[in-house]
Amino acid sequence: GAVVSQHPSWVICKSGTSVKIECRSLDFQATTMFWYRQFPKQSLMLMATSNEGSKATYEQGVEKDKFLINHASLTLSTLTVTSAHPEDSSFYICSARSEGGKLFFGSGTQLSVL
């Protein structure tokens, strides 16, 4: 079946630094990828829709200058958390839509900002 690889699986960083998370579709091309955030005991919340070759679409309340999304190829989208702060500590997960329309999730990235 289709596989979505997300890297790193966990990261610890200092406050004020930037962190990049990669999401790759390994055996299919994904023109659209999605980034979600999940706080403890909360649901997955859609942050943004990443479109290959164009700007990402951000959900209301998500700062586009803080969460930079780049979808430079049909198999790779990256999320960069700029100037991370402790309140950005969360579980970030991507999903990719296959040509058939099915959604596949990455394994997620646990971000801890000290």
Place this chain on the structure above:
Amino acid sequence: EDKVVQSPLSLVVHEGDTVTLNCSYEVTNFRSLLWYKQEKKAPTFLFMLTSSGIEKKSGRLSSILDKKELFSILNITATQTGDSAVYLCAVPSSGGGADGLTFGKGTHLIIQP
């Protein structure tokens, strides 16, 4: 604004029991309802429902949709400890195009031996 509400939020049962998880939704433009199982990190797909009254079944899991009453249930029979997970219900966002999913908070299911 799309809304998905799941109940119960948590449930503890013994192995062998049958459980029913509930999901109600409010969406402007309904297309489908999806169920996922989240064990450790990545949600894994269980079912996609688009039509009312048609049960989807996979082993001990089954699900059905009621588009009139705007809800779905997920049944698990003869539960096993491996069924312990968070079960998520989601609907595609009402906006057109390739919008993402709106998730409920999930039901945290614990199966005790």
